[in-house]
Amino acid sequence: MDTLAGLAQAINDYDAAAAERCARQALEEGLDPVEAFATMTAAIKDIGDGFEAGTRWLPDLIGAAAAMQAASPVLEEAIRISGGKKAALGTVVAGTVQGDIHSIGIEMVCTLLIAAGFDVHYLGIDIPAEEFVEAVRDNGADIVALSALLTVTAAEDKKVIQLLADAGLRAQVKVMVGGGAINADFAASIGADGYEPSAPGAVELAKSFVGAA
Numbered sequence: 001m002d003t004l005a006g007l008a009q010a011i012n013d014y015d016a017a018a019a020e021r022c023a024r025q026a027l028e029e030g031l032d033p034v035e036a037f038a039t040m041t042a043a044i045k046d047i048g049d050g051f052e053a054g055t056r057w058l059p060d061l062i063g064a065a066a067a068m069q070a071a072s073p074v075l076e077e078a079i080r081i082s083g084g085k086k087a088a089l090g091t092v093v094a095g096t097v098q099g100d101i102h103s104i105g106i107e108m109v110c111t112l113l114i115a116a117g118f119d120v121h122y123l124g125i126d127i128p129a130e131e132f133v134e135a136v137r138d139n140g141a142d143i144v145a146l147s148a149l150l151t152v153t154a155a156e157d158k159k160v161i162q163l164l165a166d167a168g169l170r171a172q173v174k175v176m177v178g179g180g181a182i183n184a185d186f187a188a189s190i191g192a193d194g195y196e197p198s199a200p201g202a203v204e205l206a207k208s209f210v211g212a213a
């Protein structure tokens, strides 16, 4: 079995130690850490699909997430190092919206943004709309990146945009939205400035916002 297949298998087996070992091995073999992360994303998505279909259960999601979270820091560290030190392209405030505790995707978005040269303020998960607005104001952010994976929390994106407008900040900050609960039509309907389905896509979008694409 090659290393990336082993990495996918480790996610599937909820084997955190094997996932971390395969991630390190992938780097030693000179494989692209972003590609290794995409391999894990596909594996965990399969488990999510099984959960939706009723063939997998919450402990399966928890086990797979733990395996992915054991390997992610190894890959994220490599991505940050390869990004080197760059002049700041702009300031991003990022987080997962209130009611939603999914962190893996937005953390990869943040890692790639940092590697590309953005100054990123990651607020974490389950973040109230008011807190995003405060962080945009306090950090003079150019971009706010909102992640939502649950259908029920997608509406929080709209709330953030509304509160930014109420605070007189909407004109100075671009809003990008993503996560499994979001699509381009939804993003357009709430007046977001952009949507991307992947972390590399998020970086290209952010660069286009600051005229660096």
Ligand code: B12
Pocket (backbone or CB within 6 Å): 041, 044, 045, 047, 048, 049, 051, 052, 058, 061, 062, 064, 065, 099, 100, 101, 102, 103, 104, 105, 106, 108, 109, 145, 146, 147, 148, 149, 150, 151, 152, 176, 177, 178, 179, 180, 181, 195, 196, 197, 198, 199, 200, 201, 202
């Ligand atoms: C792992 C996981 C969990 C873990 C999360 C651990 C963690 N620390 O993140 C745990 C076990 C905690 C969990 C809990 C729950 N989960 Co869950 N989970 C998943 C699963 C399997 C994978 C998510 C993931 O990490 N994917 C890998 C990452 C890399 O992908 P990603 O998050 O999509 O991010 C990528 C892009 O979307 C994009 N992106 C992400 N954010 C942003 C932001 C911007 C601005 C941009 C531009 C791009 C972008 O870039 C990322 C990298 O490419 C998904 C299945 C799926 N298909 O997504 C279900 C899923 C999201 N979960 C689901 C559910 C229902 C739940 C629970 C309600 C289950 C329960 N009964 O308790 C709880 C919710 C708790 C809460 N309040 O949030 C459902 C949601 C259904 C829906 N549409 O509402 C899913 C879709 C499973 C399913 N098919 O039913 N979950």
